[in-house]
Amino acid sequence: MVEALKLDEIWEAWGGPLYGFVLSLVGCPKDAEDVLQDVFLALVKAFKGGLELQHPRAYLYRSARNEAHRHLRRRGRNALPISDERIMLVEAPPARQDEALDLSRALAALPVDQREVVVLKLHHAMTFQEIGDLLDVSPNTAASRHRYGLEKLRDLLAGEGDRP
Amino acid sequence: MNEDEGGRRFSDEDELERWISSFAPVSPGSDARDRILEPARRAAPSGRLQRWWDEAMEGLGDLLFATRWSMATVALLFGLNLAVDRLPLQMVRKVPGGGRSSLSMSRQERRDLSELTGIEAGWLSGRLGLSSEEMRKSERR
Numbered sequence: 685m686v687e688a689l690k691l692d693e694i695w696e697a698w699g700g701p702l703y704g705f706v707l708s709l710v711g712c713p714k715d716a717e718d719v720l721q722d723v724f725l726a727l728v729k730a731f732k733g734g735l736e737l738q739h740p741r742a743y744l745y746r747s748a749r750n751e752a753h754r755h756l757r758r759r760g761r762n763a764l765p766i767s768d769e770r771i772m773l774v775e776a777p778p779a780r781q782d783e784a785l786d787l788s789r790a791l792a793a794l795p796v797d798q799r800e801v802v803v804l805k806l807h808h809a810m811t812f813q814e815i816g817d818l819l820d821v822s823p824n825t826a827a828s829r830h831r832y833g834l835e836k837l838r839d840l841l842a843g844e845g846d847r848p
Numbered sequence: 849m850n851e852d853e854g855g856r857r858f859s860d861e862d863e864l865e866r867w868i869s870s871f872a873p874v875s876p877g878s879d880a881r882d883r884i885l886e887p888a889r890r891a892a893p894s895g896r897l898q899r900w901w902d903e904a905m906e907g908l909g910d911l912l913f914a915t916r917w918s919m920a921t922v923a924l925l926f927g928l929n930l931a932v933d934r935l936p937l938q939m940v941r942k943v944p945g946g947g948r949s950s951l952s953m954s955r956q957e958r959r960d961l962s963e964l965t966g967i968e969a970g971w972l973s974g975r976l977g978l979s980s981e982e983m984r985k986s987e988r989r
Contacts, residue, residue, distance in 0.1 A: 690892075691885050691888055691889060691892060692885070695881055695884075695885060699876060699881060699884070700873075700875050700876060701873060703873075703874070703875065703876040703880070703884075704872075704873020704874050704875065705873065707873075707874050708873065708874075713874075716876075717876075717880055717883055717884050720884045721883075721884050721885075721886075721887050721888070724884060724885055724887070724888035725887045725888045725891060727888065728888045728891045728892045729891070731892075772874060773874060774871035774872065774873065774874060775871060775872045775873065775874050775875065776871050776872075780871075783856075783867075783871075784871055786855070786856060787867075787868060787871060802868070803873070806865060806868045806869045807868075807869070807871070807872065807873045808873070831861075834861045834864055834865065835861075837864065837868070838858055838861070838864055840855075841855050841856045841857075841858070841864075842854060842855045842856065842857050842858075843854040843855030844854075844855075
């Protein structure tokens with residue numbers, strides 16, 4: 685069984701990356717927190733049911749992704765609703781805030797299946813094999829989504845794609 | 849990367865990948881941790897409670913283990929008493945001047961009883977009330 689103390693240890697190790705990942709999917713800090721609340725609550729229930737966390741990274745990312753997609757389905761939309769133009773999906777030093785904002789808007793305009801692959805590959809250092817395992821797709825499919833995502837990002841950033 | 853009024857242009861996807869990788873995922877605020885973990889903390893037992901539970905379970909395990917042995921000993925002695933009750937009457941006699949019954953058993957009989965019950969013969973003799981003198985007598989028989 686998990687105890688409150690262990691939750692803090694898990695948060696120390698994985699909370700930050702999970703938050704960044706979930707935020708890139710749901711696009712709103714408040715929603716990201718709601719999703720992660722559900723992730724950690726589900727984790728406690730799973731521990732009570734006898735779960736032994738042998739591969740915490742894979743387990744937590746999968747759980748976070750499932751909860752984030754459930755959240756998106758409840759909202760009934762696939763793309764991020766960036767009503768707030770200042771929403772940031774990436775962090776940067778003050779001197780690069782404009783770049784970070786452009787990238788955030790471009791990422792937000794990607795279909796979620798491409799966005800999650802690009803984010804997992806470039807910001808969470810996952811291989812296509814690991815991404816494929818997480819998304820239940822082949823590594824080739826993950827690589828294709830990454831390629832399409834990059835192509836679209838390139839157009840969006842150049843001002844040639846549809847801006848959100 | 850070239851930047852103009854239209855936007856940002858990258859020479860190839862490698863350059864775009866490097867540019868994206870130069871940013872970091874957004875970190876949660878310092879107070880987000882408590883907000884996020886609060887429902888899970890309420891559902892999880894506290895560390896103190898968990899330790900109490902672990903110790904209780906360990907204690908219960910010890911108790912069960914000890915009880916099992918105690919029960920086995922009680923059962924053995926109970927069985928031994930029954931066995932003594934069923935011994936041939938001529939083997940049981942009263943110790944003169946005392947109220948307790950004792951056994952008049954030959955060495956072979958004691959050995960047989962010891963074998964039957966799995967109890968060491970000397971201890972058995974003592975348990976059944978045979979005095980050292982009685983034992984010596986029975987040994988001589």
